[in-house]
Amino acid sequence: MKLLFFAATLAILPISSYFFTEKYIWSGNSNYAAITAICAANLVLVAYIILSVMEDKQSFKEAEEKKLPETKKQR
Numbered sequence: 001m002k003l004l005f006f007a008a009t010l011a012i013l014p015i016s017s018y019f020f021t022e023k024y025i026w027s028g029n030s031n032y033a034a035i036t037a038i039c040a041a042n043l044v045l046v047a048y049i050i051l052s053v054m055e056d057k058q059s060f061k062e063a064e065e066k067k068l069p070e071t072k073k074q075r
Contacts, residue, residue, distance in 0.1 A: 006048045014041040 014037040022033035 002048075002051065006044060010041060010044045013044055014038070 017040040018033045018037035021036045022028060022030055026032040026036075
C-alpha cells in the first residue's frame, strides 16, 4: 500500500508542482519550474527511502525479539 501511495505521489507531485510554480510563483519561467519539479520528485524518493529503512529496522528488531534465547547446549 505504501508503494502505491509513493508511486502516485511521484507521478502527481512533480507535474503539479511544475505547472503551479510556473504559473503562480515563477511567472512563466519554465527553468525554475522544472527545478522545483525535480526537487519535489527527489523529496518523494528520499521520503520513501527513509520510510523503508525505518520499517526494515523495526521488522529486524521484532524478529530479534521473537528469537528464543540460546542455551549453552545449543552453541
